[in-house]
Amino acid sequence: MFMKNILKFAFGFGLIAIIVVIFYQTSTESSSDYSTRIYTVNSGFGYEISLHNKILIKQDNIPAIQNEIPFCNEDDANKIAALVIDKLERKVAPTISKIELQENKIVLNCLN
Structure with missing residues (x-):
């Protein structure tokens, strides 16, 4: 018992x-109200971030670097778009630094 x-x-x-x-x-x-769209641009990729179907950010080039070059692959564009969305959700400035590009292993030279 x-x-x-x-x-x-x-x-x-x-x-x-x-x-x-x-x-x-x-x-x-x-469930985030933000959405991401990765698109092709100039032999590379960019991203758009929308909120309720309204485009907030359209990024044709890799941010934080002087040269205006697109992301080399969709994965890199998606990583940075996700980081920007995370910042937007936390209500901090959605800027990207060179250090964040390095931390996310973003390819800056598509030829290598």
């Missing part, structure tokens, strides 16, 4: 723990 009670308690506790985890995950996952 004692063992049955322990099993019931463990089952109940486990069920409650699962419900708490599911609730926590659904409450912390925010």
